[in-house]
Amino acid sequence: MKTERGGPLHAFLLETGGFSVFVARFFRNAFHRRFEWREFVRQSVLNGNGSLPLVAVTAFIMGLVLTVQSRPTLARFGAESMLPAMVAVSVVREIVPVITALICAGKIGSGMGAELGSMKVTEQIDAMEVSGTNPFRYLAVTRIWSTTLMVPLLVILASGIAIWASWIGVNMKDPLSWQLFYRQVFDALSLGDVLPAFIKSFFFGFVVGAVGCYKGFTTAKGTEGVGRSAHNAVVMASLLIFIIDLLAVQITDILGLN
Amino acid sequence: MGNKIKDPVKLGIFVLAGAALLLVALYLIGSKKNLFSSTVSAEVTFRQVGGLRTGSNVRYMGINVGTVDRISIVNDTAVLVRMQIRTDDARHILTTARASLGNDGLMGSRLVNLEPGDGPGTPLMEGTVLTTRSSLDTDVMLNTLGRTNQNLEVITDQVRILAIRLNTPGNAVDLLADTALAQDLAATMAELRIAAEHARGTTANLHILLGDVRAGKGPLGLLVADTATEARIHHVIKNLVGISDSVQAATNELRRYAEQLNAPGGLAHALVADTGMAGDLRRALTRLDTGTMLLNEDLRALQRNWFFRKYFKEKEKEEKKGK
Numbered sequence: 001m002k003t004e005r006g007g008p009l010h011a012f013l014l015e016t017g018g019f020s021v022f023v024a025r026f027f028r029n030a031f032h033r034r035f036e037w038r039e040f041v042r043q044s045v046l047n048g049n050g051s052l053p054l055v056a057v058t059a060f061i062m063g064l065v066l067t068v069q070s071r072p073t074l075a076r077f078g079a080e081s082m083l084p085a086m087v088a089v090s091v092v093r094e095i096v097p098v099i100t101a102l103i104c105a106g107k108i109g110s111g112m113g114a115e116l117g118s119m120k121v122t123e124q125i126d127a128m129e130v131s132g133t134n135p136f137r138y139l140a141v142t143r144i145w146s147t148t149l150m151v152p153l154l155v156i157l158a159s160g161i162a163i164w165a166s167w168i169g170v171n172m173k174d175p176l177s178w179q180l181f182y183r184q185v186f187d188a189l190s191l192g193d194v195l196p197a198f199i200k201s202f203f204f205g206f207v208v209g210a211v212g213c214y215k216g217f218t219t220a221k222g223t224e225g226v227g228r229s230a231h232n233a234v235v236m237a238s239l240l241i242f243i244i245d246l247l248a249v250q251i252t253d254i255l256g257l258n
Numbered sequence: 259m260g261n262k263i264k265d266p267v268k269l270g271i272f273v274l275a276g277a278a279l280l281l282v283a284l285y286l287i288g289s290k291k292n293l294f295s296s297t298v299s300a301e302v303t304f305r306q307v308g309g310l311r312t313g314s315n316v317r318y319m320g321i322n323v324g325t326v327d328r329i330s331i332v333n334d335t336a337v338l339v340r341m342q343i344r345t346d347d348a349r350h351i352l353t354t355a356r357a358s359l360g361n362d363g364l365m366g367s368r369l370v371n372l373e374p375g376d377g378p379g380t381p382l383m384e385g386t387v388l389t390t391r392s393s394l395d396t397d398v399m400l401n402t403l404g405r406t407n408q409n410l411e412v413i414t415d416q417v418r419i420l421a422i423r424l425n426t427p428g429n430a431v432d433l434l435a436d437t438a439l440a441q442d443l444a445a446t447m448a449e450l451r452i453a454a455e456h457a458r459g460t461t462a463n464l465h466i467l468l469g470d471v472r473a474g475k476g477p478l479g480l481l482v483a484d485t486a487t488e489a490r491i492h493h494v495i496k497n498l499v500g501i502s503d504s505v506q507a508a509t510n511e512l513r514r515y516a517e518q519l520n521a522p523g524g525l526a527h528a529l530v531a532d533t534g535m536a537g538d539l540r541r542a543l544t545r546l547d548t549g550t551m552l553l554n555e556d557l558r559a560l561q562r563n564w565f566f567r568k569y570f571k572e573k574e575k576e577e578k579k580g581k
Contacts, residue, residue, distance in 0.1 A: 041265050041266050041269055042265055044269050044272075045265045045268050045269045045272075048269065048272050048273075049268050049269065049272050052272065081363070082363075082366075150272075152276075153272060153273060153275075153276030153277075154276075156276045156277075156279050156280045156283075157275060157276050157279060159279075159283075160279050160283075182286075186283070186286040186287055186290060187290065189283070189287050190287060190291070190313065191284070191287055191288070191291070194283060194284065194287060198280070
């Protein structure tokens, strides 16, 4: 394997090291007394409220499609009555958290990479530092906290919307009351389904924010670098989301929650 | 300034909506697991639990009343299952209740079913040990199915051998393949069907006839049903018996007369069997014929006699007049 300067392994190690340093720097500044609340609220509205329509539409479609697609297979085994339970567990445990995180990686992560990258190449970040403002604390910490807290909220709302869409999907073939549907859903769900999904969505949000900010802060080579930062932010965040999902599955399995 | 106010409000609504949904979900899931209600624990020991897990439902008369709290192996033939049953529901479950393992539907997860037992009992208390009841077990069903499969294999082999034998030429199957035989059978069946229809018609007619006879209609009915006729018939039969006796007597007389006629020396015997008498008769007839011829010549001579000539001429004239 190539380890000389400029090789892929060298670039990978450099990227890993740089990101680790960036994350460590975040934790050093994350709990500082002088927290930029106003910027945090602004970013939260932008990332949370702003992403809700896209996430809601996607979740609705996912719930509906999963229900309609799963019905023939379950009908083949005479287990159509298990459709609400199956869709609910699939949606809550895996599909909605991952899909929501990927949408946020595409929308928020790339936006952060591009925005912070532009500020970097136009030396606005340097200017902030010169003016006495800590750019990392103002730009990165608020954004990372914002995505860390907003993505789980988006996941919760998207799960609810997907389950509601599943009820519509079930009713497209056979009428089923909402009361019976949600009772079947919550009979099937357990804390072992909800809590791991909820907890891992914090990590997804953290990754989206951290990668977006890291790529923005490390942008180089002018406007061309801005586009590359936005692109790389999406790719790297998506990859890390899947890796975290894999780790979460293993941990919940070890803890006996599967 | 507007954005400064709007942003926190928007964010607050967004956060509250998400948090409320999470809390409702956690409450609904938690209440199902009895996290927010007081419970009573009860224990039951099974030989094996067949996939029962901690958190599985406990049902009493088909209603979810609790969950399985702990499963532990006591020894190589006993598994202890501890259940948490809601206090409100435990008031209705008596200590005589019996537990069995079941499934939530055909493909559902394992659960514990509680059913009311026999005899008096007290409501469940903390640590009550319940008795078990054997239930329909899928493992037992599969074992039975396995034995059935083995039997089916043997039967299938025998059927296969039978099929091979039947397909061998010269067997009864050839008869089934013979189209001429089939046509003959079809024709025979058609004939039988016609005969059956005739028989049915005849039977119907007989039925009607018997009905008429029973009703006293027609001569036969009159005979069967009319008592006066019956008496007359009895009388006729009685007379017939008398006539029969008379006829018998007359017959006896005739037989005796015939025997006398046929006896040697009788007239019939002489006519039939006596050859001498036949010769006498033949000779007598010959002589009679000769005599007749001579008599004719005498009569013609007599017509020419002058004494009878006038008589014969008058007779001849009358005959001519008559023509």
